[in-house]
Amino acid sequence: MKGDWQRIIQAAGALGDRAVPLWSRLLGMDEAGVREWKWPVLGSVGLHLLIVILAVASWSWRTQEPQFQQPQAVQARVVVAQTQEPEPDPKPEPEPEPEPEPEPEPEPEPEPEPEPEPEPEPEPEPEPEPEPEPEPEPEPEPEPEPKPEPEPEPESEPDTDEQRTEREKRLEQLAQQAQTQAKEDQQEEGVDVEASSMDGINIADERRRFNTLIQQEVQNNWYIPPGNEDRVVRLRLELLPTGELRSVELVEGSGSQQLDESALSAVRRVDSFPTPDDSALFNELFRGGITVEFSPQE
Amino acid sequence: MILIRNRAGQVLLLICLLLATSVGHAEMVVRVTEGADRRMPMAVVPFGSSHSRDAPEDLDGIIRDDLTMSGDLKMLEPSEMLSLPASGDDIHFRDWRVLGQQFVLVGDVDFDAERNRYILSYELFDVSQQERLLGSRASAAPSELRTLAHHVSNRIYERVTGVPGIFNTRLAFVTRTGSGNDVEYRLKVSDVDGRRDQVLLRSSEPILSPDWSPDRKELVYVSFEGGRPAVYRQVVSSGERRRIAGFKGLNSAPDWSPDGESLLLTLSKDGSADIYRMALDTLEPRRLTRHYAINTEPSWSPNGERFAFTSDRSGNPQIYIQSVSGGDPERLTFEGKYSAHPIFGPDGEEIFYIHRADGRFLLGAVDLETGEERVLAGSEIDEAPAMAPNGRLVLYVTNAGGRKGALEVTTVDGSARFTLPVRHDGIRDPAWSPLSE
Amino acid sequence: MTDLLKNRVLILGFALLFVAGCSSTATEPEGSGSDGMSDADTEQQSDSDSGSSDAYGAGDDSGVSEEAMTEAERAQKSMQQAKEKAMKAASTIYFDFDSAEIQRASRSILEAHAAYLAEDGNASVVLEGHTDERGSREYNMALGERRAESVARFLRVNDVSADQIETVSYGEEQPAVDESNEEAWAENRRVEINYE
Numbered sequence: 058m059k060g061d062w063q064r065i066i067q068a069a070g071a072l073g074d075r076a077v078p079l080w081s082r083l084l085g086m087d088e089a090g091v092r093e094w095k096w097p098v099l100g101s102v103g104l105h106l107l108i109v110i111l112a113v114a115s116w117s118w119r120t121q122e123p124q125f126q127q128p129q130a131v132q133a134r135v136v137v138a139q140t141q142e143p144e145p146d147p148k149p150e151p152e153p154e155p156e157p158e159p160e161p162e163p164e165p166e167p168e169p170e171p172e173p174e175p176e177p178e179p180e181p182e183p184e185p186e187p188e189p190e191p192e193p194e195p196e197p198e199p200e201p202e203p204k205p206e207p208e209p210e211p212e213s214e215p216d217t218d219e220q221r222t223e224r225e226k227r228l229e230q231l232a233q234q235a236q237t238q239a240k241e242d243q244q245e246e247g248v249d250v251e252a253s254s255m256d257g258i259n260i261a262d263e264r265r266r267f268n269t270l271i272q273q274e275v276q277n278n279w280y281i282p283p284g285n286e287d288r289v290v291r292l293r294l295e296l297l298p299t300g301e302l303r304s305v306e307l308v309e310g311s312g313s314q315q316l317d318e319s320a321l322s323a324v325r326r327v328d329s330f331p332t333p334d335d336s337a338l339f340n341e342l343f344r345g346g347i348t349v350e351f352s353p354q355e
Numbered sequence: 356m357i358l359i360r361n362r363a364g365q366v367l368l369l370i371c372l373l374l375a376t377s378v379g380h381a382e383m384v385v386r387v388t389e390g391a392d393r394r395m396p397m398a399v400v401p402f403g404s405s406h407s408r409d410a411p412e413d414l415d416g417i418i419r420d421d422l423t424m425s426g427d428l429k430m431l432e433p434s435e436m437l438s439l440p441a442s443g444d445d446i447h448f449r450d451w452r453v454l455g456q457q458f459v460l461v462g463d464v465d466f467d468a469e470r471n472r473y474i475l476s477y478e479l480f481d482v483s484q485q486e487r488l489l490g491s492r493a494s495a496a497p498s499e500l501r502t503l504a505h506h507v508s509n510r511i512y513e514r515v516t517g518v519p520g521i522f523n524t525r526l527a528f529v530t531r532t533g534s535g536n537d538v539e540y541r542l543k544v545s546d547v548d549g550r551r552d553q554v555l556l557r558s559s560e561p562i563l564s565p566d567w568s569p570d571r572k573e574l575v576y577v578s579f580e581g582g583r584p585a586v587y588r589q590v591v592s593s594g595e596r597r598r599i600a601g602f603k604g605l606n607s608a609p610d611w612s613p614d615g616e617s618l619l620l621t622l623s624k625d626g627s628a629d630i631y632r633m634a635l636d637t638l639e640p641r642r643l644t645r646h647y648a649i650n651t652e653p654s655w656s657p658n659g660e661r662f663a664f665t666s667d668r669s670g671n672p673q674i675y676i677q678s679v680s681g682g683d684p685e686r687l688t689f690e691g692k693y694s695a696h697p698i699f700g701p702d703g704e705e706i707f708y709i710h711r712a713d714g715r716f717l718l719g720a721v722d723l724e725t726g727e728e729r730v731l732a733g734s735e736i737d738e739a740p741a742m743a744p745n746g747r748l749v750l751y752v753t754n755a756g757g758r759k760g761a762l763e764v765t766t767v768d769g770s771a772r773f774t775l776p777v778r779h780d781g782i783r784d785p786a787w788s789p790l791s792e
Numbered sequence: 793m794t795d796l797l798k799n800r801v802l803i804l805g806f807a808l809l810f811v812a813g814c815s816s817t818a819t820e821p822e823g824s825g826s827d828g829m830s831d832a833d834t835e836q837q838s839d840s841d842s843g844s845s846d847a848y849g850a851g852d853d854s855g856v857s858e859e860a861m862t863e864a865e866r867a868q869k870s871m872q873q874a875k876e877k878a879m880k881a882a883s884t885i886y887f888d889f890d891s892a893e894i895q896r897a898s899r900s901i902l903e904a905h906a907a908y909l910a911e912d913g914n915a916s917v918v919l920e921g922h923t924d925e926r927g928s929r930e931y932n933m934a935l936g937e938r939r940a941e942s943v944a945r946f947l948r949v950n951d952v953s954a955d956q957i958e959t960v961s962y963g964e965e966q967p968a969v970d971e972s973n974e975e976a977w978a979e980n981r982r983v984e985i986n987y988e
Binding site for chain 3: 534561563564579582583584604605607608621623628649650651652665667671672692693695696709711716738739754783784
């Protein structure tokens with residue numbers, strides 16, 4: 058038993074050693090410096106693993122059943138008239154319900170967002186990218202991305218069994234319908250901007266137009282949980298030129314978990330965001346990401 | 356010096372950035388204030404069965420009915436479903452995404468023969484986020500399966516709306532059957548879907564105006580047994596009861612205070628129909644309104660400081676509000692010639708009532724702050740409305756359009772209506788129990 | 793017992809008086825639905841018809857009763873029913889929707905009752921207030937009470953002692969005609985004067 062543990066720890070140490078060069082490069086520290094952190098890091102990783110395992114395991118064991126109390130008989134003896142009903146079963150209360158689950162509940166993160174977020178700001182965020190103007194600008198990543206990129210949205214696993222073909226067919230049909238519908242919608246709105254340069258395009262008009270299109274698309278996919286009037290949720294979206302959602306982040310929570318979730322669901326339900334074909338225009342409008350603000354009205 | 360240079364540099368940079376963004380690259384902010392539908396789409400997949408013994412109740416069907424009735428969720432018909440998974444592992448999110456569903460509930464029913472209990476394991480998912488929102492197991496004896504289903508409905512509703520569910524609350528109401536000398540009145544309580552009803556009192560004379568105690572253990576009501584009206588208080592579980600008001604003239608419209616210690620009621624012992632407050636320990640009524648006109652149908656505000664009532668002092672019935680500690684009443688409704696039977700919304704900011712317009716009676720609502728009066732369209736009402744304890748629904752009886760004796764609920768914003776599955780001819784005076792603790 | 797008989801005779805007197813009054817107003821156009829009196833009159837007619845057919849119906853079931861009942865008995869029975877109807881009509885006062893105001897047409901009949909009650913201090917009445925089914929049930933309870941009170945006031949003003957009068961409201965609970973239409977509603981908005 059003891060030997061087992063030693064072997065595990067040794068193996069972990071070796072693993073840590075092997076990772077040292079990688080980390081030193083990533084962190085820009087020298088290898089010795091990284092090595093110093095090996096054990097604390099490994100310890101921490103181990104602990105996290107343990108927590109995850111425990112959480113998952115106890116989840117499956119501990120879902121406790123609420124006890125329904127044995128109902129006591131109900132008797133109505135009343136002066137005027139006798140209650141001769143066949144004494145239907147009375148109502149027991151379903152007991153407080155201990156609510157046992159440790160619930161992996163992956164919450165759209167609590168919202169201790171660091172960024173202060175007044176909307177039309179120069180954006181102080183570190184990651185998006187430096188703005189074009191002042192510097193020579195290394196232009197790190199956002200630009201070279203016009204390729205369709207299958208990206209996040211893990212359209213579920215490939216289907217294997219054959220009996221599902223019927224369903225499959227209908228599924229595809231529906232999906233296709235939805236897609237063509239979406240395309241048609243876009244075309245109707247005149248989204249397919251032909252211009253290959255930005256000459257002659259009024260940026261402000263385009264901005265307004267896409268704002269409206271996106272607003273409609275999101276609205277069509279938003280189901281508002283009741284009783285949240287006057288609350289506000291702010292999300293920050295990054296889009297790909299194809300119209301796919303690259304990332305979404307909860308910038309400002311509303312205080313209602315349900316409303317926050319409904320907003321996140323809404324943007325994830327959008328199959329394709331309206332975006333211009335023109336890459337320059339896309340950059341102009343969307344490169345810094347966009348903010349979507351949800352505030353239910355009566 | 357270096358410091359200052361740095362500072363100056365920073366400022367310069369900031370200015371540049373500001374200029375740059377404001378001129379060429381203002382970030383797009385999209386504001387969304389409306390949704391696709393007031394009701395969130397959810398699929399409650401018919402539950403699987405791990406046991407050969409079929410449950411005697413249609414658990415998923417009850418849950419679908421409950422959640423439909425909430426007015427906040429829209430159920431997908433099982434016939435529309437592309438697959439029927441019984442556990443989270445079997446869900447293909449694409450199926451539900453294509454069908455436009457926001458949530459999916461799956462479950463499996465097992466039977467523990469040793470303990471004689473059915474066990475329901477269920478999981479709730481958010482489709483677009485592919486996230487499990489709930490996962491639990493609940494069990495109940497075969498006779499309590501409806502309770503089990505209502506319990507699960509509550510959990511689900513609370514998880515997706517953040518509002519307490521009302522599916523294990525109870526209703527009290529009166530039915531009148533027969534005619535001529537065979538008339539029979541019954542005071543009944545039932546589940547919120549009208550099922551599992553029990554009779555608390557039978558009488559050949561009228562029974563009216565039941566109201567729940569805040570701890571939902573007792574009812575007050577008016578009974579005419581002996582040919583005269585009196586107010587009674589009765590323990591629901593034991594049937595034990597007491598006459599608590601039998602004054603000369605009217606003894607009518609009891610409304611139990613939020614703190615449980617007193618009633619508002621209408622008496623005419625001093626001449627006109629006026630509203631009195633009666634402490635339940637002393638049973639001494641204290642007069643709150645003084646007017647020769649009709650003053651009746653008192654309704655406590657949720658905080659117990661004020662009450663709304665009906666008065667025809669203006670020449671026809673209108674809604675008024677007054678402090679329980681005294682003071683002058685204030686008139687709230689002015690539209691039309693008939694507004695009666697006020698009930699408070701749960702936040703105390705809105706009052707619902709019966710309103711007559713074009714010869715029909717509809718559900719009206721007045722905003723206490725703005726004084727704005729509105730009518731909930733299509734809600735043809737025949738009886739006093741009752742507020743759901745979570746404040747989302749108003750319950751009323753309707754006989755309109757062939758819906759004889761139907762109990763109907765509408766959301767407080769009027770966005771959805773639902774007819775309860777069980778009907779009683781001659782049903783009247785529904786009262787909704789408080790939430791269980 | 794003799795008191796009771798006396799009452800009966802007196803009331804029958806009112807009834808005849810009242811029926812006479814009715815037939816004189818019956819020349820008014822049919823459409824005046826608010827005139828509850830003429831409605832009561834036609835009601836009475838049709839009821840005595842159906843009353844006799846009831847007896848036949850019962851005979852079909854049991855066989856015995858029909859043969860047992862002689863022609864004379866039957867005549868007497870329907871006479872009795874007619875009398876009761878007449879008495880009932882003579883002691884019912886009708887009202888407009890959401891109103892407790894005594895209609896002009898009801899005054900003579902109320903005055904007759906008042907005269908009798910003032911004369912016989914031992915007689916007493918219960919005034920039962922009723923409404924139609926429309927509107928709020930508890931408001932109707934108060935409205936029925938007010939109708940009964942307004943009749944009581946009329947009697948008191950006409951020298952009837954307050955001790956002789958009791959009021960009770962049944963609101964919309966006990967309709968005279970259990971239907972949902974204008975005619976039924978007009979029949980149901982009423983105060984019944986019942987001698988104890």
